[in-house]
Amino acid sequence: MRTNTNRTPIEQADASRKAAERGLLLPFIGMLLLLPPVAGIFQLDVRLFGVPLAALYLFTVWAVLIVLARVLAKPLLRGADAPPGAPGD
């Protein structure tokens, strides 16, 4: 499948491998940020825009993860047709 005629097959395989690696990484970044001890840093009696800091932090990280997942979805899907042996198999 050639979705982008400007790329050679090797570049494409490379791009989809990179995408897969990022796809595998994303939940780990999420875990790191949403679980203690990192999340605990924000458990302070501080308000930002009137919202308690930890709540703001959690929802912000959450939103960023959603955006990243959205960005990654397309290149990952392109790599789904990659030949066997791609990472994630």
Place this chain on the structure above:
Amino acid sequence: MLSLDLLLFVCLGYVALLFALAFYIDRRARQGTVGWLHSPIIFTLSISVYCTSWTFYGAVGSAARNGLEFITIYLGPTLVFIGWWWLLRKLVRIGRQHRITSIADLISSRYGKSPGLAVLVTLIALVATTPYIALQLQSVTRSYQAIVGDVDVAGTAFAIAAGMAVFTIFFGTRNLDANERHHGVVAAIAVEAVVKLVALLAVGLFAVYGVAGGVGPIFEGVDTEVIYGAGDIFDARWVALTFLSATAIICLPRQFQVTVVENVDESHLATASWMFPLYLFGMCLFVMPIAIAGLKFLPEDANPDLYVLALPLAFDRQDLALLAFLGGFSSATSMVIVAAIAVSTMVSNHIVMPIALNFMRSGNETSGDVRSLLLTSRRVSIAAVLALGFLYFRLSGGSDALAAIGLIAFVGVAQFVPGLIGGIFWRGASRAGAFWGLAAGFALWAYTLFLPSFGGELILSRDVIENGLFGMTALRPQALFGLTDMDPLVHALVWSLGTNAMVFLVISTLSQPQPLERLQAAQFVDVFRTPPEEAPRFQSAQVAAEDLFVLAQRILGSGPARRLFDDMATDQGRAGLLPLPSDAVIVGLERELTGSIGAASAHAMIRRVVGNESISMTELIDIADETQRLIETSAALSDRTAELASTAQELRTANAQLRNLDAQKDEFLSQVSHELRTPMTSIRSFSEILLGDDPVPEADRQRFIAIIHDESERLTRLLDEILDINRLEAGTVDLPLCPVDVNQAIEAALATVSPVAQQQGVEVERMPAAPDAWVKANEDRLRQVLINLLANGVKYNEAATPRIEVKQSRHGGGITIDVVDNGGGVAQQEAETVFEKFNRGERSSADEGAGLGLPISRTIVRAMGGELTIEFAGDGSSFFRVWLPASEPA
């Protein structure tokens, strides 16, 4: 207060609408005009059955009691979905390739289509789901109560359960094939998903802007404890809850149903990977504000679990209250419907059918009998599951204990995790390990969490809960072996799942898997490397096609069976006949039946017709490792291809070189002929004149003979040069190298050239020589090169006051000799062509040499390990440079 009549009217109207929608969509689906239903958005919305009334009402209740903790229930699924590439993709691929009908089917299929494992998983799912359904019934009746006051609780709950049963049976069992989407159900659930999101957002906006008057004011004056809970919120319980919700999004039977079984297109996962977290984000956004508004503005005795409803009611917003009620109703009913479909499929396929088939064994077999039995069993199972839920609700008396059942169920289904994850990533996972791990985990879950949640009213007495089994304190269910300081949920999770995983791992490494198990393990773990059409073929038994056809008819019904066999026959090129019972046909049929009755039952039924597996262990290992070999073969092939490609490239290059050489040779020959032709022509013409009859004057005679002599000399010189360059290029000339004094060589060359130079009026200047300049060279040949270069400078110098400069210097481990003339130089682009044979350069139009001097010189210098180049000075003039490696003085 909303009137009872209005509420009933709206409620029934909503239900009628859902029925009508489901009916319409189902009919359209059978006409094949619902392509848009196969969209990733509908898929995402159907996954949102995760948000039950436990979310809709319970999240706010949890937030009011424990602050932000509620959010963990939605962070876990978020992590799983944004990491869909890891796990969900593989599950969905396996589900589609093996026509998996439920999570019990997946686990049993992975471990050699084991019926025992399927029954165990089904039982756990049933035990965990029943109270969950009861919880939904409870929340609907309570919300109903909250609006209209006193009602007949049992009657209401019964009406809801019965309504759901009718809906589910009507739209959930139209197709026997569980792999096919339940279009009507999915459409209804998608609508309900939108309703519950809109309702919660509406109440949230009302709480923030209608009640409190903005984001700032709502959080104003709120105690930190309300938001962070008492003590440290990011503790072990936070991690445990996140983990639990992550497992639940895969292991809850209804989630498995919508995500894996009903998935029609793997690419929908990519969209759901961000859209489902976004949906959860929207559901959670206003939970905390609603909880705070409830705490601030509602009476203290108000139930936090009903804040969502009570808040609009307290401020007399009946429209909003009605919307909230519909949202809660939607959350509850969608969960009940999907859970009933999922669990009833398991119960029917793995418990009812195997028993029924056993009884039918000796009976008379008629077409479609199994099919109708199967449909009946599905329908009865649905009714039974819902009846169980209702009974549970009645018996638990609608107690508050139910509220905790959400998390308890999560821990229950989390027991599937080791067997499931281990099974699809680890070939070594064995059936015995999965079975005993699951059994141990289930038992510990029941003992440490599920039974104690009844507060002594079911099996475990209050005494046992407080003092331990047989009065042994070490066996206290909520403080097993003295672990007293733990949160009961974390405690139960650690013990049950820890033991489960341990038993699973240990027994797996100790036990020897059965042949079929090995095969399935390979196919599941390497699902991305196994093309779907590469079915294993190991049926060597003799079987009549008629028997297979009868079997297919019994399960699928005569129409579908006929079509299936016609297709298979056409594939074999036997249109209109029964297909030959080849391996592919048998495997294909088994797969088809699996979609209807699950892997274990399908396998058993096929076995009954085909006979027992007659496959040897060696054969099986061959098959199981076939994927591996395929991979290796293809890798080897691609290596080979790369090798061939590079060889071909080398050949192409060599060929190009040969062509080039061939062209050079042709050119050389034509040049040589041309060069020989000119003197030959003049020699011939002058000799003819001399030989002619006409007398030639003596003076002319002398002149002609001189010309003939000169031309012959030129010919000889030319031939000598050609021979010389040929020998040099062929490397047949022996060039003995010895230390040569550069100064001496230059002096000698100058001495040879100076008479001609003087004659032409060219001034030759020797720059001050450096002493001790020795190079490794052949003295005669070096002199030849220098003479050639100097003669070149003398011959072609067209300057007004011609001058030649010779200088030398040390350079890069050797010595350079530069011959510089002021005769105009060589154009930069001509720099290399002057070294080509027969090229005399632009300066040499009036020349008599053959143009071999420079090529010969370069060949000689190179043969001595040096280099002859044209260099360009800054002002654009050029000079020749000879470089030779330095040497010790002789």
